[in-house]
Amino acid sequence: MATYVVNPAGLAHARALIEKRRYVLRSEWGRVQPGAEEQNRYLARHTWEEYGAWHLALTDGANEGTKARYGFVYGDFRRVHRMGIIACHYRAAEWGHKEIELAAHELLQLLDATSA
Helix, strand or coil: CCCEEECHHHHHHHHHHHHCCCEECCCCHHHHCCCHHHHHHHHHHCCHHHHHCCEEEEECCCCCCCHHHEEEECECCCCEEHHHHHHHHHHHHHHCCHHHHHHHHHHHHHHHHHHC
């Protein structure tokens, strides 16, 4: 199983989007989560740095400039999805990635406080 560390750029980007109220509170994450084609379209118009900012984690040992470098996507390349954050939290907890779990929890608390 891969090991992950928190992606500071991804965490900062998510916080900024939440503070700007660029979020979706209710969605079907399985339907709106970016798939391979959408990721490729995004990468055709954006940098790896911009792509990486949509992920809460960096994969240890994965090469820069590859999709494998990034894990735990939380948005649709336009907005943060509450269900995306919940999915990150759940997966991180399930797989024992405590730092990622706590980062997702922090974002969820910020989103809930901002949207209240």
